[in-house]
Amino acid sequence: xxxxxxxxxxxxxxxxxxxxxxxxxxxxxxxxxxxxxxxxxxxxxxxxxxxxxxxxxxxxxxxxxxxxxxxxxxxxxxxxxxxxxxxxxxxxxxxxxxxxxxxxxxxxxxxxxxxxxxxxxxxxxxxxxxxxxxxxxxxxxxxxxxxxxxxxxxxxxxxxx
Amino acid sequence: xxxxxxxxxxxxxxxxxxxxxxxxxxxxxxxxxxxxxxxxxxxxxxxxxxxxxxxxxxxxxxxxxxxxxxxxxxxxxxxxxxxxxxxxxxxxxxxxxxxxxxxxxxxxxxxxxxxxxxxxxxxxxxxxxxxxxxxxxxxxxxxxxxxxxxxxxxxxxxxxxxxxxxxxxxxxxxxxxxxxxxxxxxxxxxxxxxxxxxxxxxxxxxxxxxxxxxxxxxxxxxxxxxxxxxxxxxxxxxxxxxxxxxxxxxxxxxxxxxxxxxxxxxxxxxxxxxxxxxxxxxxxxxxxxxxxxxxxxxxxxxxxxxxxxxxxxxxxxxxxxxxxxxxxxxxxxxxxxxxxxxxxxxxxxxxxxxxxxxxxxxxxxxxxxxxxxxxxxxxxxxxxxxxxxxxxxxxxxxxxxxxxxxxxxxxxxxxxxxxxxxxxxxxxxxxxxxxxxxxxxxxxxxxxxxxxxxxxxxxxxxxxxxxxxxxxxxxxxxxxxxxxxxxxxxxxxxxxxxxxxxxxxxxxxxxxxxxxxxxxxxxxxxxxxxxxxxxxxxxxxxxxxxxxxxxxxxxxxxxxxxxxxxxxxxxxxxxxxxxxxxxxxxxxxxxxxxxxxxxxxxxxxxxxxxxxxxxxxxxxxxxxxxxxxxxxxxxxxxxxxxxxxxxxxxxxxxxxxxxxxxxxxxxxxxxxxxxxxxxxxxxxxxxxxxxxxxxxxxxxx
Numbered sequence: 001x002x003x004x005x006x007x008x009x010x011x012x013x014x015x016x017x018x019x020x021x022x023x024x025x026x027x028x029x030x031x032x033x034x035x036x037x038x039x040x041x042x043x044x045x046x047x048x049x050x051x052x053x054x055x056x057x058x059x060x061x062x063x064x065x066x067x068x069x070x071x072x073x074x075x076x077x078x079x080x081x082x083x084x085x086x087x088x089x090x091x092x093x094x095x096x097x098x099x100x101x102x103x104x105x106x107x108x109x110x111x112x113x114x115x116x117x118x119x120x121x122x123x124x125x126x127x128x129x130x131x132x133x134x135x136x137x138x139x140x141x142x143x144x145x146x147x148x149x150x151x152x153x154x155x156x157x158x159x160x161x
Numbered sequence: 162x163x164x165x166x167x168x169x170x171x172x173x174x175x176x177x178x179x180x181x182x183x184x185x186x187x188x189x190x191x192x193x194x195x196x197x198x199x200x201x202x203x204x205x206x207x208x209x210x211x212x213x214x215x216x217x218x219x220x221x222x223x224x225x226x227x228x229x230x231x232x233x234x235x236x237x238x239x240x241x242x243x244x245x246x247x248x249x250x251x252x253x254x255x256x257x258x259x260x261x262x263x264x265x266x267x268x269x270x271x272x273x274x275x276x277x278x279x280x281x282x283x284x285x286x287x288x289x290x291x292x293x294x295x296x297x298x299x300x301x302x303x304x305x306x307x308x309x310x311x312x313x314x315x316x317x318x319x320x321x322x323x324x325x326x327x328x329x330x331x332x333x334x335x336x337x338x339x340x341x342x343x344x345x346x347x348x349x350x351x352x353x354x355x356x357x358x359x360x361x362x363x364x365x366x367x368x369x370x371x372x373x374x375x376x377x378x379x380x381x382x383x384x385x386x387x388x389x390x391x392x393x394x395x396x397x398x399x400x401x402x403x404x405x406x407x408x409x410x411x412x413x414x415x416x417x418x419x420x421x422x423x424x425x426x427x428x429x430x431x432x433x434x435x436x437x438x439x440x441x442x443x444x445x446x447x448x449x450x451x452x453x454x455x456x457x458x459x460x461x462x463x464x465x466x467x468x469x470x471x472x473x474x475x476x477x478x479x480x481x482x483x484x485x486x487x488x489x490x491x492x493x494x495x496x497x498x499x500x501x502x503x504x505x506x507x508x509x510x511x512x513x514x515x516x517x518x519x520x521x522x523x524x525x526x527x528x529x530x531x532x533x534x535x536x537x538x539x540x541x542x543x544x545x546x547x548x549x550x551x552x553x554x555x556x557x558x559x560x561x562x563x564x565x566x567x568x569x570x571x572x573x574x575x576x577x578x579x580x581x582x583x584x585x586x587x588x589x590x591x592x593x594x595x596x597x598x599x600x601x602x603x604x605x606x607x608x609x610x611x612x613x614x615x616x617x618x619x620x621x622x623x624x625x626x627x628x629x630x631x632x633x634x635x636x637x638x639x640x641x642x643x644x645x646x647x648x649x650x651x652x653x654x655x656x657x658x659x660x661x662x663x664x665x666x667x668x669x670x671x672x673x674x675x676x677x678x679x680x681x682x683x684x685x686x687x688x689x690x691x692x693x694x695x696x697x698x699x700x701x702x703x704x705x706x707x708x709x710x711x712x713x714x715x716x717x718x719x720x721x722x723x724x725x726x727x728x729x730x731x732x733x734x735x736x737x738x739x740x741x742x743x744x745x746x747x748x749x750x751x752x753x754x755x756x757x758x759x760x761x762x763x764x765x766x767x768x769x770x771x772x773x774x775x776x777x778x779x780x781x782x783x784x785x786x787x788x789x790x791x792x793x794x795x796x797x798x799x800x801x802x803x804x805x806x807x808x809x810x811x812x813x814x815x816x817x818x819x820x821x822x823x824x825x826x827x828x829x830x831x832x833x834x835x836x837x838x839x840x841x842x843x844x845x846x847x848x849x850x851x852x853x854x855x856x857x858x859x860x861x862x
Contacts, residue, residue, distance in 0.1 A: 028292050030301045030662050035293055046223070057296045064223050064326070085297070094225070102225050105232050123250075126258075127300075149300050 018043050021158040029150035043096055048089060061089045091124070095133065095143065107131070164521050167415050170512070174422040181426065188434040200724045203594060207719045208341050209692040210701045211685075212592055213370040216244075216336040216355065217582045219327045221364035230362055231324060231332045238336060241354045243347060246686035249334045250324050256683050260623075261312070264678075266670045267633040268625060269310040273640055276307065281645070282652045284308075289656045303663050306649060310670075330581065331364075337688060342370040349375050368578045377570045384570070384835050391834065395827035399820055404458075404525075412520055413454055416512040421447050424505035432497060439494055443501025445843075446484075446793055448828040450509035452800045452821045453477065454517070459525055459817040460810060463518045470514075472807045475754035476800035477510045482750060483743045483795055490739045492732050495789065502796070527813070539860045541761040544768050551771035555778045562782035563729035568839040590618060590703035593710075594717045600681075600691065601627045603698045606715045610702055613710050619702035620681065620689055630676035642667040729785065736788055743792075747799060755806040764861060765802030769794050769853035773846055786839045790829070790846035797825060801854055815858055822851045 024037045039052040047062035056071045066086050068075050077085070094102055095118075103109055107118040118131040127148050134142040145153040178185070207213070218234065220227045235249045253261070261268065276284075284307045291299060302308070327333040340347045348371035359365050400410035421444050428443070429435045453473050457463060462470050484506070487499035595610065597603035605628070607621035625633070646666050653663050681691045692699045704710060707718055718724075748763065755762040770791050777783060801818050808814035830851060832844030 026292075026298055028301075030303070030658055031289060031292055032659050033292075052296060055296050081297075090228075097225070099225070102229055104229070105236075147300065149303075151298075151300060153298060 020160055023156045023158060025154040025156070027152045027154075043093070048093060048096075059085065061086065087124075095131075095140075098133075098140065164519060166516050167412050167419075167512070167520055170516065171415050171419045171422070174419050174426070178422055178426060181430070185425070185429040186433075186435070187429060187440065188436045200728065203717050203719055204724070206594055206692060206694065206699050207592070207701070208343075209694075210594070210690050210699060211337060211339075211688060212701060212719060214338050214341050215688060216338055216367060216369035217327075218334040218336065218359065218365060218367040219331055219582070220334070220362075221331040221366075223326075223331060227332055227364075228324060230365070231334060234358065234362065234365070235334055237358045238334075238355070241351070241358075243338050243340050243351045243354075245337045245339055247334060247336050248325065248686045249332065254683070254686060257623075260680055260683055264674045265310065265312065266637055266673055267630050267676070268623075269312040271633060271636055271640075271670075272309045272311070273636045276309075276645060276648075278648050278652075281307065281648045282656075285649065285652045285656055285658070289658065303666060304669055306653075306663060306666060307645075309667075327582065328584070335686075335688075336369075337686065338369065338371075340369075340371050342374045344371070345374055345378060366578055366581065368575065368582050372575055373572060376572055376575060380570050380572070381837055384837055384840070388831050388835055388840070391831045392827045395823065395831065399823050399827065403823075404820065406523060409454075409458065409522055412517065412522065413451065416454075416509055416517070417447060417450070419512060420450065420505045420509035423508045424501050427504045428497070428501050432500070434493075435497055436494065439497035439501060442494075442498045442789070443505060445828055446498065446502040446796065447505035447509065448824065449480070449502075449793070449796050449800070450506050450513065451824045452797070452804075452817075453510055453513045455817040455821045455824070456800075456804055456814070457513060457517065458522070459813040459820075461524055463520075463522050464524050466518075472754075472803050473510075473514070473800075475750070475807075476803045477506065479747055479750040479754065479799040479803070480796045481506060483747055483792075483799065486743050486746060487739055487792065490735055492735055495736070495792075498789070525813075538862065541764055541861055544764045544857065544861050545760050548764065548767040548771040551775040552767075555771065555774040558778040559774075560778070560782040561729075561733055562784040563726040563733075568784055568786055568837075568842070570837040590616070590705055591707050592701050592703050592719060593707060594699055594719055595619070595702050596697050596699050596715050596717070598696060598698070600679075600698055603691070603700055604678075606713070607700070607702055609713065610704065610710055610716070613713075614704050614706060616705045617702055618687070620684065620691075620700060621702075623684055624678050624680070627676050630678075634673045634676060637670050637673050640670070642670055732785060733788075740792075743795070747795065751799070751802060754803050758806040761861065762802030762806040765805065765854060765857060766795055766798035768857055769798055769850040772853040773849040776849055777845070784838070784842055786842035787846055790843040791850075793829065793843075793847065794850040797821075797850070798854065801858075805858070818854070818858060822855060825851055 019040065019042045021038065021040055024039065025034055026037070027034045037052055037054070039050060042049045044062055046064075047060070049058065049060040049062075051058040058069050060067045060069070064086075066077070066082055066089070068077050068085075091106075094106070100109065103118070105121060106124075107120055110117040110119070114135050116133040116135065118133065119125075120128045120130070129146040129148055131146070132142075132144040133140055134144075139157075141157050143155045145155075147153070220230045220234070231249045235247045238244055238247050288301060288306055292301075325333040325335065338351060340351050342348065352372065352375040355367065359367055396410070400413075401407055404410075424443060424447065425440065428440075453476070456473050456476075457470065460470070462473075481503050484499040484502045488496050488503065490496050490499070595603065595606050597606050604620060604624055605626045607617075607619040608626050608629075610619065611617045611621040646663070646668075649663050649666055650661070654660050681689070688701070688703075690700065702716075707720070710716060711718075744766075747766065748759070751762045752759045773791065773794065774783075777787060801821075804814050804818065805811075825847060829843055829847035832840040833848050835841045835844060
């Protein structure tokens with residue numbers, strides 16, 4: 001059941017702007033190594049899009065529809081993956097908007113200085129232990145996702161485009 | 162003393178009624194009036210399986226606010242009794258997830274091909290490399306790193322988001338309740354509870370079949386109240402302002418009440434399931450007996466010391482014979498109404514004929530001003546020919562409406578809402594009942610359906626057949642998972658994985674779960690249930706095309722519309738057959754009572770019916786209520802035909818008939834103002850019919 005799981009908190013950006021460069025650090029417990037990826041994320045009116053600097057692949061999630069492209073050609077995602085990505089993008093958008101009221105029923109929030117800790121409630125706690133968000137003034141600079149399988153993903157917001 | 166006999170009879174009947182009140186059983190199951198025993202049985206099973214007990218709530222829009230509304234509403238709904246489960250996301254419930262976890266090894270398709278060391282090594286290497294090349298973060302499944310197990314799940318296998326979606330409208334909440342459309346009291350409570358919550362939110366629409374029960378009953382109540390007021394006003398006008406005899410009104414009302422109570426007692430004691438609808442209709446037909454009274458009154462029968470008025474007697478006998486024949490029709494509603502009418506008309510005939518002469522009713526004083534001379538110019542044979550032509554025209558243009566739903570109050574708002582929900586893809590599947598002699602066989606049958614129509618949604622979407630499960634178990638037992646795990650762990654370390662990361666791989670496949678499933682309750686939130694009746698097990702399956710699977714003997718279609726249209730067609734046939742017998746009998750009886758004036762008398766039946774029918778078929782499809790009301794017209798026509806043919810004092814007979822027409826209009830005609838199609842249909846037929854009778858009185862010679 002816990003197959004592909006997860007994916008993508010990668011793309012977390014957050015900050016009150018629309019397009020950002022970001023650096024993603026993935027730590028895989030299974031191989032005890034980290035991988036670094038750089039990319040760009042755009043927050044749209046009803047969704048978001050993501051691309052990586054060293055890859056021809058991109059994802060666009062808008063009006064409840066997810067499109068995955070490689071070299072501008074649409075690639076079919078399997079149903080499970082499609083659904084998971086959409087689910088996580090929803091969370092990503094939620095974090096970007098950082099609307100405390102909208103966290104109600106999804107996360108428990110704990111704020112310590114510039115760090116906000118989100119503890120998942122409901123189904124996603126099966127996969128995510130907790131999320132840490134770091135802010136500079138009101139702007140979010142970094143997100144760390146701690147997964148149940150001991151992997152973790154760090155997203156560092158570099159600059160607004 | 163005798164002048165109080167009318168009150169005395171009512172009192173005795175009321176006392177008997179109170180004494181026997183425990184024996185009076187009225188059935189409110191309208192289905193049993195129309196549907197065959199088999200169809201009623203099927204619908205009962207469907208009811209037990211939760212069919213048509215689902216409540217759908219749609220939240221407009223796909224934004225964050227809508228999602229938060231969905232969650233809040235779902236939470237608030239949990240507090241309502243009568244709600245069994247709430248589903249707003251396609252994420253399976255915790256229990257279902259546990260079910261998948263526990264039974265994963267037999268639910269998933271297992272690739273039992275032998276894996277060579279080389280193949281295992283290659284797979285593990287790919288898995289390792291993917292950690293560096295995947296654009297999406299993908300976790301490693303340490304339980305099944307080689308992906309030998311593949312679970313296709315119908316619930317997850319959809320392109321929807323986590324939340325259920327209603328096309329392009331917004332998010333959907335599916336609520337299963339234990340209230341069906343036939344449970345008025347429970348429906349009212351639940352309707353109120355749900356609206357108490359939903360009314361606090363904007364942009365929300367909801368629909369459940371029981372909404373019709375609640376909203377329509379409210380409308381029907383309002384409608385009936387206003388009709389009763391109108392009817393009472395007309396009756397008061399007739400008796401008080403026109404006949405100027407309040408005492409007569411009082412006695413008439415008492416006599417009618419006594420007849421109805423008598424008929425209620427007899428009918429409910431004799432019939433096991435006498436229906437409340439038959440009662441309502443029967444009571445209306447009872448009012449036809451006012452004819453007898455008015456004829457007596459205007460001919461001063463109560464002062465003449467004559468024992469029996471032949472005309473009224475003939476009228477009574479003919480009407481009773483007509484309804485007597487209809488008592489044998491195999492349509493319970495019609496046979497019950499007819500039986501009630503026979504009993505009630507007989508009782509009122511006895512009261513008006515033998516009791517009223519003793520009530521000291523004032524003599525009718527003729528007034529020349531009331532009756533104007535009419536010009537009777539059309540011969541009866543012309544009317545007869547015209548009636549036949551109208552019948553021919555009607556038979557050529559008739560269309561029968563066999564959708565019984567059309568008879569109900571047309572709640573446009575709810576119909577629009579229902580359409581919004583039913584046009585959605587998720588709800589377009591048609592429910593059918595599937596049966597078998599055991600639960601295992603039932604699952605097998607469901608899998609057969611699933612193979613024929615892969616889009617079918619049923620227990621087969623979650624539970625394998627016992628044979629399949631045992632086969633999977635066998636495969637798992639025979640497979641050497643220890644060898645597989647040992648190679649995986651060996652290769653993993655050499656490739657670069659953390660030591661012991663795969664130490665538990667494939668352990669889940671060694672402990673196979675039992676194949677004796679009894680997890681049916683888990684799937685109730687998806688509208689799936691099992692119901693056992695004696696030795697037979699029933700469940701529902703939702704299919705895209707009933708025709709494609711109709712050769713399976715274990716399925717039954719529960720499309721109410723279809724069931725009823727088939728029944729309605731049979732009803733029309735029965736009705737035609739019995740109507741022919743009744744018309745022949747009425748002809749014979751009329752001939753006995755009016756002899757050579759038969760054509761003249763029969764016109765009072767044929768002309769109103771043919772004219773009404775011709776007008777109706779020109780504008781609308783004929784429904785069952787139209788036909789029932791035409792039968793009432795026969796009852797009225799018989800009396801008037803006889804009175805007019807054999808009258809000794811034409812002006813008085815005409816006056817009696819005019820008031821009788823007005824009374825009939827007060828009883829039935831006012832229904833023309835009703836917004837409930839069934840009642841409105843009766844009103845139209847009776848109004849047109851009495852107008853036709855009025856024309857006959859004026860012009861036929």
